[in-house]
Amino acid sequence: MSLAMTKKDRETFLADVHVGVLSIARDDGGTFTVPIWYDYEPGGEVVVVMGRGSKKDQLIQKTGRYSMCVQSETAPYKYVSAEGPVSSVADCDVDRDLRPIARRYLEAKLADGYVDAMIQPGGDPVIVVRMRPERWSTVDYAKMDFWKERGA
Secondary structure (H helix, E strand, O other), X not given: OOOOOOHHHHHHHHHOOOOEEEEEEOOOOOEEEEEEOOEOOOOOOEEEEXXXXXXXXXXXXXXXXXXXXXXXOOOOOEEEEEEXXXXXXXXXXXXXXXXXXXHHHOOHHHHHHHHHHHOXXXXXXXXXXXXXXXXXXXXXXXXXXXXXXXXX
């Protein structure tokens, strides 16, 4: 019995609101791994924002790719991992890029306050980085008979 998700299920799950875990290869053979907010629409690109010159930005510039993993927080657990090349890096437009991501995770007033605090005149520039998933890994433990018997 396969626990893998269908293409539609994995894309729908990735499009849901989860904190992502971003991983980027380092020169020493390890990975740089951090939690991050993201955006995704089925069939599209994984979109993240970060500071220009940040450790994430520096490593993405070197490798040209990253991985993102998201998971459910309650049983029966599910996860989706997507990896691929960076398709674009651009200056972040606050209202087009940053504010919608913040509003995915926070109610509008709180999200707007967060964005205003993050974007200060003369502050560090923010970039938007898009990745086109090429490789996927998924698991949906709800497919196990154990969970089916319990109505999960």
